[in-house]
Amino acid sequence: MSALSFIIAGMLAAAMPFLLAALGELVAERSGVLNLGIEGMMALGAVVAFIVVRQSGGHAMGFVAAGLASAALATVFAWLALAVRANQVAAGLAIGILGQGLSALFGKRYESLTVPGLPKLSIPGLSELPLLGGLFSQDAVVWLGLLATLAIWATLRFSKLGLVIRAVGENPHAARALGYNVIAIRYGAVAFGGLMAGFAGAYAATVYTPLWAEGMIAGRGWIALALVVFATWMTGRVVFGAVLFGAVSLSQLAAQAGGVALNSQLLASLPYIVTILVLGAISANKRLLKINGVASLGEPFGR
Amino acid sequence: MPAPLLSLRGLSKSYGTVRANRDIDLDVAEGSIHAILGENGAGKSTLMKLIYGVESPDAGEMRWRGNLVSPSSPNEARSQGIGMVFQHFSLFETLTVVENISLIVPGKKRALVARIRQLGQDYGLEVDPLAHVHALSVGERQRVEIIRCLMTNPKLLILDEPTSVLPPQSVKTLFETLLKLRDRGVSILFISHKLEEIRSICDHATILRDGAVTGNVDPREHDAHDLAQMMIGRDMPEARAFAAREPGPVLLELAGLDYQPDDPFQMSLKAVSLKLHAGEILGIAGVSGNGQGELARLISGETRRHAEARDEVMMFGQPVGDLGAAARRKLGFAFVPEERLGRGAVPEMSLSDNSLLTAHGLGLVRRGLIDRGAEDAFTRRCIADYDVRTPGPQAEAGALSGGNLQKFIVGREMELAPNLFFVSQPTWGVDIGAATEIRRRLVDMRNAGVAVLVISEEIEELFEICDRIQVIREGRLSPSLTVSKTRVEEVGRYMIGAEEGAA
Numbered sequence: 177m178s179a180l181s182f183i184i185a186g187m188l189a190a191a192m193p194f195l196l197a198a199l200g201e202l203v204a205e206r207s208g209v210l211n212l213g214i215e216g217m218m219a220l221g222a223v224v225a226f227i228v229v230r231q232s233g234g235h236a237m238g239f240v241a242a243g244l245a246s247a248a249l250a251t252v253f254a255w256l257a258l259a260v261r262a263n264q265v266a267a268g269l270a271i272g273i274l275g276q277g278l279s280a281l282f283g284k285r286y287e288s289l290t291v292p293g294l295p296k297l298s299i300p301g302l303s304e305l306p307l308l309g310g311l312f313s314q315d316a317v318v319w320l321g322l323l324a325t326l327a328i329w330a331t332l333r334f335s336k337l338g339l340v341i342r343a344v345g346e347n348p349h350a351a352r353a354l355g356y357n358v359i360a361i362r363y364g365a366v367a368f369g370g371l372m373a374g375f376a377g378a379y380a381a382t383v384y385t386p387l388w389a390e391g392m393i394a395g396r397g398w399i400a401l402a403l404v405v406f407a408t409w410m411t412g413r414v415v416f417g418a419v420l421f422g423a424v425s426l427s428q429l430a431a432q433a434g435g436v437a438l439n440s441q442l443l444a445s446l447p448y449i450v451t452i453l454v455l456g457a458i459s460a461n462k463r464l465l466k467i468n469g470v471a472s473l474g475e476p477f478g479r
Numbered sequence: 480m481p482a483p484l485l486s487l488r489g490l491s492k493s494y495g496t497v498r499a500n501r502d503i504d505l506d507v508a509e510g511s512i513h514a515i516l517g518e519n520g521a522g523k524s525t526l527m528k529l530i531y532g533v534e535s536p537d538a539g540e541m542r543w544r545g546n547l548v549s550p551s552s553p554n555e556a557r558s559q560g561i562g563m564v565f566q567h568f569s570l571f572e573t574l575t576v577v578e579n580i581s582l583i584v585p586g587k588k589r590a591l592v593a594r595i596r597q598l599g600q601d602y603g604l605e606v607d608p609l610a611h612v613h614a615l616s617v618g619e620r621q622r623v624e625i626i627r628c629l630m631t632n633p634k635l636l637i638l639d640e641p642t643s644v645l646p647p648q649s650v651k652t653l654f655e656t657l658l659k660l661r662d663r664g665v666s667i668l669f670i671s672h673k674l675e676e677i678r679s680i681c682d683h684a685t686i687l688r689d690g691a692v693t694g695n696v697d698p699r700e701h702d703a704h705d706l707a708q709m710m711i712g713r714d715m716p717e718a719r720a721f722a723a724r725e726p727g728p729v730l731l732e733l734a735g736l737d738y739q740p741d742d743p744f745q746m747s748l749k750a751v752s753l754k755l756h757a758g759e760i761l762g763i764a765g766v767s768g769n770g771q772g773e774l775a776r777l778i779s780g781e782t783r784r785h786a787e788a789r790d791e792v793m794m795f796g797q798p799v800g801d802l803g804a805a806a807r808r809k810l811g812f813a814f815v816p817e818e819r820l821g822r823g824a825v826p827e828m829s830l831s832d833n834s835l836l837t838a839h840g841l842g843l844v845r846r847g848l849i850d851r852g853a854e855d856a857f858t859r860r861c862i863a864d865y866d867v868r869t870p871g872p873q874a875e876a877g878a879l880s881g882g883n884l885q886k887f888i889v890g891r892e893m894e895l896a897p898n899l900f901f902v903s904q905p906t907w908g909v910d911i912g913a914a915t916e917i918r919r920r921l922v923d924m925r926n927a928g929v930a931v932l933v934i935s936e937e938i939e940e941l942f943e944i945c946d947r948i949q950v951i952r953e954g955r956l957s958p959s960l961t962v963s964k965t966r967v968e969e970v971g972r973y974m975i976g977a978e979e980g981a982a
Contacts, residue, residue, distance in 0.1 A: 209790065267897075339574070339582060342574065343574065346572065350571065353531075353553060355553035355554035355557065355583070463741075466742055466744060468573075
C-alpha cells in the first residue's frame with residue numbers, strides 16, 4: 177500500500193474522535209455555552225465504553241453507555257454554569273479534570289488490556305478503486321458519524337430547532353422575551369455536546385486504538401475545542417479541520433515509517449502546526465467571524 | 480358599557496427596595512389607542528412586562544376580556560392575543576427577517592414570506608423578508624417587529640416608545656399604520672413620553688409617576704403643559720434663550736474623513752467633514768445607527784487611525800488622528816459617551832474612583848499616589864453642583880439611576896474645564912428637570928467660549944441649544960444648517976435622505 181492510499185484510507189477514522197467531539201461542542205457553543213470540559217468528558221466516555229465492551233463484548237452497548245455517562249457529566253457542568261451561574265471557564269475546567277480523574281480511577285484495572293475492534297464495511301465497487309478505494313471501506317461508526325454530521329449541519333441550518341439554538345446563542349434576552357426557555361435549551365445543547373464527546377471517547381478507546389492506557393485521549397478534546405473556534409462555528413469547516421488533522425497525523429506516521437530524516441518530535445507536532453496555520457488563515461476573515469460568531473458565548477444568563 | 484379588553488386592578492411589582500409599580504389600575508377599551516405616559520423610570524416598561532408575561536406581579540389582578548388571567552410567559556400572553564414591540568428590539572441580527580418571524584409564528588417558510596409581503600402592503604410596512612436583520616435600518620427593524628406581532632393576530636398591541644427611533648416623516652407613516660390597525664379592531668397601548676405625539680393619536684391616556692397612576696385623561700382635551708405637569712408633578716422648567724455670538728477659531732476639524740470599520744455590523748463613514756469653532760454648539764442629528772457611534776469613537780480617540788491618517792482629525796489645529804483618548808484629553812478635550820455604564824463610568828467602582836478616571840490631572844494624584852482627600856472633595860463638588868442624588872462619594876456608580884449617573888458624568892467632564900467638549904446623547908434616559916439643567920450648562924459653556932459638539936437623536940433638543948446642525952445618514956454628514964434659518968422638517972428630510980430627490 178502506498179503512503180498516499182494509506183492516508184486516504186485512514187483519515188476519516190483518524191478524524192472521527194475530533195469530529196464527533198467538535199460537533200457536540202459546536203452545538204453547545206451555538207447555544208451560548210462554552211464547555212471547556214470536553215477533554216475530560218471524552219476520557220470518561222472512553223473508559224466507560226472500554227469497560228462495557230470488555231465485559232460484554234458489545235460495541236453498541238459500549239457507545240450508549242459512554243454517551244450517557246459523558247452526557248451526565250456535561251449535565252453537571254450545565255447545572256454549574258446555568259443554574260448556579262458559575263464562571264463557565266472555571267466550571268468547565270473543573271468538570272474536565274473531574275472527568276479525567278474518574279477515567280483514571282475506573283480504568284486502573286484495565287491498563288494495557290485490549291478489546292476487539294470493529295470490522296470494516298465496504299461499499300461494493302467503489303472500495304475496489306485504485307488509490308481512493310480505502311476511503312469507501314470504513315467501520316460502522318465512521319459511516320454513522322458522517323450521517324450524524326450531515327444531520328447536525330441540516331438541523332442547525334434548516335430546522336426550527338437549529339434556529340432556536342442559534343437565536344438563544346445570539347441574544348438570550350430577546351429569546352426569553354419571545355417566550356423561549358433559554359436555560360432549558362442550553363441544558364439540552366450542553367448535554368448533547370457531552371453525548372457526542374462520550375461517543376468520541378468511545379471511538380478512540382474501543383475502535384481506533386482498542387487498547388486501554390490512562391490518558392489515552394491525549395489532548396484530542398482540546399484540539400476539538402480549537403477546531404470549533406478556528407472553523408468559525410461552521411459545520412463544514414469543522415469537518416474539513418478534523419479530516420485535515422487526521423490526514424496530517426497519518427502522513428506524519430507514514431513519514432516516520434518511511435524513514436524520513438526529520439526530527440520525530442517535529443514530525444509529531446506537524447498535525448497541530450498545519451491545522452493551526454490552515455484554519456487560522458481561513459478564520460482571519462473578521463466579517464465571517466462576526467456573522468457566525470456566537471454573541472453571548474460564555475456569558476452567564478439570568479434575570 | 481361593555482367590559483374593557485384589558486383591566487388591571489392594584490398591580491404592584493418591586494425589584495429589591497425599588498417599587499417599580501404601585502397599585503396600578505388600568506382599563507383599555509376595545510378599539511382604542513391608549514397612551515401610557517410617564518418619564519423615564521416612572522414604571523412604564525415594568526408595567527408592560529407584567530402585561531406581556533415577561534415578569535410576574537407581586538400583587539394585584541389582571542382581567543382579559545373579563546376573565547381573570549395571570550400570564551406567566553410571553554407565549555401565554557401571545558396565545559391570548561397580546562403582542563408587544565420592544566423599545567430595544569428583540570430581533571436576532573444574524574438571522575433573516577423570515578427566520579426571526581418564524582421563531583414565534585408557525586408555518587412553512589414560503590407561506591410566511593408571502594404573508595410578510597401581504598401584511599407589508601396592507602399596512603405600509605414594506606420590508607424584504609429574506610434580508611438579514613443586521614443589514615436593515617432601524618426603521619425597517621421596527622417594521623419587522625410590528626409585522627412579527629401582527630402575524631400572531633393580536634387583539635392588543637403594545638408599543639414601547641415606538642417613535643424614539645424614527646425620523647419625523649416615518650412617525651407619520653407609523654401613525655397611519657396604527658390608525659388602520661385600530662379601525663380593524665386592534666387596541667393599542669402606546670408608551671411614550673412625547674406629549675404632542677400622544678395628543679395627536681391617542682384617545683385615552685394614563686399617566687404614571689414614580690410607579691403610580693397620577694391621571695386618567697383624554698389627551699385631546701388637555702394641552703401639553705397640563706400633561707407635563709401630571710407627568711413630572713411640577714411646572715415644566717423653562718428653556719433659557721441665548722444670544723447669537725461671533726464664533727472663535729476652529730477647535731475641531733474633520734476633513735473628508737473616510738473610515739471602514741472591521742466590524743461588518745458597523746457603519747462605514749464616507750467623506751465626513753465638519754468644523755467646530757470656539758463658542759458655538761454644533762449638533763449632529765440623525766436616526767440612531769447611521770454612524771453616530773463610529774463617528775463618536777473616532778473623535779474621542781477610542782478608535783485610533785494609523786499615522787498616515789493622523790490629520791483626518793484635527794484638534795486645536797494639531798493632527799490627532801493617531802492619538803489615543805488620554806492624549807487628546809491632555810490637549811483640553813473632554814467627552815461624555817452615550818453609554819453611561821462601561822464607557823462613561825465603571826459600574827462596580829465608587830463615584831470617587833470614577834472621578835479619578837478622567838480628573839486625575841486636577842491634583843487628585845500626588846507622586847503617583849492617590850490623594851483620597853482631593854478625590855473626595857472633587858467628587859463632592861460634582862455631586863453638589865450637578866444635583867446628583869446619591870448617598871455620597873462612596874456610592875457605587877452602578878447603583879445610581881440613569882439620570883443621576885448622567886448628571887455626575889457630565890459634571891465630572893465639565894469640571895475638567897475643557898476647551899473642546901463633546902457629548903453624545905446628553906439627556907438619554909434623564910428626567911425632564913435634569914435634562915433642562917444639562918442643556919442649560921451646555922449653553923453656559925458655549926457662552927464661556929467652549930466649542931461644544933452634541934450628538935443627539937432628539938431634534939427638539941438640538942434645535943433648543945445648537946447654533947448649527949449637521950445630519951448624519953448612512954455614514955455621510957449633511958452640509959451645515961444654521962438653526963435660526965432652518966425648520967425641523969428640513970432636518971427631517973436629511974434624516975431620511977429625501978433631500979436628494981427634492982433638490
